[in-house]
Amino acid sequence: MFPRKPQSLLLLNKARLLPPTNPKLLHLSPNPPPPPLPPPQASLPLRTSIYKQLLRRCADTRSLILGKLLHSHMIRTSYKPTIFIHNNLLGVYCKCRDLASACQLFDRMPVRDAVTWNSLIAGYSQMGSAAKALDVFRRAWDSEVPLDRFSYAGALGACAQSGDLMKGRILHGMVVVNGLYRRAFITNSLIDMYSKCGMIDDVRFAFDRADELDEVSWNSLLSAYVRIGWPEVAANILVWMHRSGVRLNSFALGGILKACTGFDDCEEVRRMLHGCVIKIGLDLDLFVGSAMLDMYAKNGGLEEAIKVFECIPNPxxxxxxxxxxxxxxxxxxxxxxxxxxxxxxxxxxxxxxxxxxxxxxxxxxxxxxxxxxxxxxxxxxxxxxxxxxxxxxxxxxxxxxxxxxxxxxxxxxxxxxxxxKDHSFTWTSIVTAYIQNEQFERALHLFKEFLAQERKPDQFIISSVMNACSDLGTTWAGEQMQGYAVKSGLDKFTVYGNAQINMYTKAGDIGASIKTYEEIDCWDIFSWSMMILSYGFHGYVREALKLFEKIEECQIVPDEMTFLAVLTACSHGGLADEAFRYYESMITDYDLSPNVKHMACIVDLLGRAGRLADAEGFIMNSAFENDPLIWHALLRACCFHGDKERGIRVGERLMIIEPFSSSSYMSLYNMYLDVGKVSMAMRTRGLMRERGVGKEIGMSWIEIGQLVHTITAGNNSYSIDDQVYAKLKEMMARVEGKMGNVGLQIFEFQKQSEKWKENLINGHGELMAVVLGMYNLPQSVTIRVMKNQRVCGDCHTILKFLSEVEGREIVLRDPCRFHWFNSGSCSCGDYW
Missing domain, CATH: 1.25.40 (Serine Threonine Protein Phosphatase 5, Tetratricopeptide repeat)
Structure with a gap:
């Protein structure tokens, strides 16, 4: 028996527990203290079924906070979760992408099964950590836990994500050894892995050897052919699926519709797929509808795309x-x-x-x-x-x-x-922007900055920089770009080859253009057009037309640029009848609408033939009667044939169309002086001053070695060695002896030395650039000079005779055309 407590102690304890009856004996206070709180009772754990439902809810809603609260509740209530609850909690952490907490829970689990390892593998795969997912699979294999089909599917998904074909083949062997290859679930994972690794033959092998296939298997096979870039085979697979009774879902149809976007001539296939979508009842599906709309829009079916768009509810x-x-x-x-x-x-x-x-x-x-x-x-x-x-x-x-x-x-x-600026296309955009705004030096500077950041260029930015070199006329820089492209392997791309043809064409090197054209592996329509244009620019008119005939023989459809190149070649060769035949063929046979450049070529041809009235009538009947380009072509013809009256009328019209262009004012000013209308000429100069139009400064430049020598009119800062002037005098003496003094003003100024030099710099910069090249370049090198204004008549005549007496080839490029001087003649036929 337990010993009894003393009676006094019992009474004391009883008094402490009972409330007092006499308030006078108490310490009175306005706010008596509250009664003491009962001792806290320990929380009880929830039932396992409730934990299961709550954890499932957390996984479905991806609620990490609620999952951690449940985990905390289990710890506080000393709940001992089963392996089933542990796996559910691990799945919540993995689906919520909290792999750190998932790993901590995984390490503390006393027992693990295949579901435990599968959850961790899937978690790392979802995070994009394929290597860690495969490492978890290896640890699971070493732990001798019997793995199931989900384990292998997760590992195969990680191989597909990382493109690890070797480990994927190993897993394929393990699947076969464990007898899981007969299941459609594993077959689908194998097809997906081989597809993402680009092994279409292995995809077909896994599909054909499978004992069990489902809808996912067929859709995976279809997606594999779509991903590999074989839309024709994918369309055949779709027909095969339909004949086999496989139900087509939105994923399969969306994929094949996306693949058919790349078809060029597949109108029947597109309509067949559209009918298939409607019969199945997926025409209202957003995924399929957007893919079908994109397919029509990218292939020119704008009306069909609009109808599809209008049929989609709540797009x-x-x-x-x-x-x-x-x-x-x-x-x-x-x-x-x-x-x-x-x-x-x-x-x-x-x-x-x-x-x-x-x-x-x-x-x-x-x-x-x-x-x-x-x-x-x-x-x-x-x-x-x-x-x-x-x-x-x-x-x-x-x-x-x-x-x-x-x-x-x-x-x-x-x-x-x-x-x-993480990708090169941003740099390509800004380089192209500077080129379009004629700031070529800045474009080259940006490309140097791009290379200084140790970035790897692609064919597009290289092509843009090559175009900048062509517009600058700097052959040395273009050759350096060519060397860089050859070393980096970018010279094999067609887009780069086209830019290189353009560079050598504008540099006046027709031989290098032909060689570049022949080295391109795959020509596109731009390659053909650029080569035709190159032939035409340099006077090889018959070769240009033969190349166009070859295009028609190969059944290649020419575009607007191709016909512009052909018309330009005809214009340079004076082939009026052929030009009109190609012009009509462009409209009737190929349904192409001529633009202002095509019209300017026709006007140039009529002007070369002296048919100025026909040329003016052609302009007035066209849709470009207010475009200055086409009127400038007529103005050049008027100046060449001496039709001052018509030229003055055209010049006055140009002053209205482009009131701030100096070339129109200067042409009109010179024609007024030629007909003796001095007052009108002075009025034209006055209008220039009132409108703030300045005369364009004439510039001529030549590239010698790695330096570009520029001769600017009115700028005496560029000094020319007296030995160059001595060589010029020597050559001019031989030219004068060959041709005689036929009234050229340049011979008149030669009598006064100082005034003669000043006149050469101001008005005949192209002649000085040619002599500078002859003085510094070897006899075998062609002289190539660029000029921002039309070559003057005196220089054109002298350069023809100079090419004969010196035995040199001279190429001069002005804004209108190329002049290739050789053996006393010019490729322009004295018409520019």
Missing amino acids: NVVVFNAMIAGFSRLGNEKNVEAKIEALRLFAEMLRRRMRLSKFTFKSVLEACNLTNSIRCGMQIHAHIILNGLQDDEFIGSALITLYSKLRLIDCSLRCFHLTP
């Missing part, structure tokens, strides 16, 4: 993006309504308060590029800033192009500096 951002991209792609000068429709759709997205993506802005900026409207572009730019997408490289490149076309190169540079 999302992806559908709107596909429609805007289709309108932007087709919104050229001939279809301005499509461009306006793209902007209208963008406004509709804003009205619906849709969350715009970077693809939305990229497509709508492409539509704005056709408007050349700074207001529209800046409004789109403001929306980009509001959506926080100004640092996206695709959008940055589109903004650079937009401001470049608006001639706002400073804004383009500002957008370039705000872009991360």
Whole structure:
């Protein structure tokens, strides 16, 4: 028996517990203390079924906070979870991408099964850590836990993610050894792994050897052929699926529709797929609808794309993006309504308060590029800033192009500096922007900055820089770019080869152009056009026309540029009948609309033939009667044939069309003086001063070694050695002895030494550049000179005789054409 407590102690304890009855005996206070709280009771754990439901809810909603609260509750209540609850909790951490907590839980689990390892493998795969996922699989294999099909599927998915074909083949062998290859689930994982590794033969092997196939297997096979770039085979697989009774889902149809976007001639295939989509009832599916819309839009079926768009209920951002991209792609000068429709759709997205993506802005900026409207572009730019997408490289490149076309190169540079510049296409955009704005030196400087950052260029930026070299006329820089392209293997690309043809064409080296053309592995229509243009520029008219006939024999469809090259060749060769025949063929046989450049070639041909009235009538009946380019061609013909009256009328019209062009004023000024209208000539000079139009400074330049020597009119800072003048006098004496003094002004100035030198610098810079080249370059090297104004008549005559008496080839490029002087004749036929 337990000992009894004393009676007094019992009474004391009882008194402490009972409330007092006499308030006078208590210490009175206005706020008596609250009664003491009962001792806290220990929390009880929840039932296992409740934990299971809550954990499943956490995994479905990806709620990491709720999952951690449940885990904390288990610890506080001393709950001993089973392996099933442990696996569920591990799955929550993995699906919520908290791999650190998942690993801590995994390390503390007393027992692990295949589901435990599968959860961790799947978690690392979802995070993109394929190497860690495969490492977990290896540890699971070493732990001798019996792995199931989900273990191998997770490991195969990690191999597909990393492109590790070798480990994927090892896993394939392990699957076969363990007898799991008969299951469709594993077959689908094998097809996906081999497909993402680019092994289409192994994909077909796994599919054909499988004992069990399901809809996912067929869809995986179809996606494999789509991914590898064989849309024709994918279409056959789709027919095979239909005949085998396999149900087609939105994933399969969306993939094949996307693949058919790359078809050039597949109108029947597209219509067949569209009918298949409607019969299955997926024409209202957003994924399939957007893929079908994109397929039609990218292949010129704008009307079909609009019908598909109108049939989709509640289109999302992806559908709107596909429609805007289709309108932007087709919104050229001939279809301005499509461009306006793209902007209208963008406004509709804003009205619906849709969350715009970077693809939305990229497509709508492409539509704005056709408007050349700074207001529209800046409004789109403001929306980009509001959506926080100004640092996206695709959008940055589109903004650079937009401001470049608006001639706002400073804004383009500002957008370039705000872009991360992680990819080369951003650099390509800014280099192209400077080239389009005729700032070629800055374009080359940016390319040097690009290389200084140890970046690897692609064929597009190399081609852009090569175009800058061609416009500058710097053969040395172009040859260096060619050497770099050869060393880096970029010379095999067609786009680079075309740029190299262009560079050598503008440099006046027809031989190098032909060699480059012959070394291109795969010609496109631009390659053919550039070579025809090169032949025409250098006077090889018959070769140019033979090359065009070869295009027709190969059944290659020429475009507008091809016909421009042919008409240019006919213009340089004076072949009027052939030119009109090609002009008519362009309209009737190929359904191409001539632009102002085609018209200018026809006017140039009529002017060369002396048919000035026909040329003027041709202009007035065309749709380009207010374009200055076509009137300049007629003005050159009037000057050549001495039709001063018509030339004055054309010059006055040009002053109205382009009131700030100095060439129009100077041509009109000279013609007024030729007909004796001095007052009108002075009035023309007065208009130039009133309108702030300055005469363009004449410049001639020649490349000698690695230096470009520029001779500028009115600039005495460039000093020429007296030995060069002595050589010029010696050559001029031989030319005068050959041709006699036929009234050329340059011989008159030769009698006064100082005035003669000043006149040569100011008015005959091309002659000085040619003599400078003859003095410094070997006899076997062709003299190549560039000039920003038309060559004068005196220099043209002297250079013809100079090429004969000195036995040198001289190539002179002015804004109108090439002049190839050889053996006393010029390739222009004395018409420029």
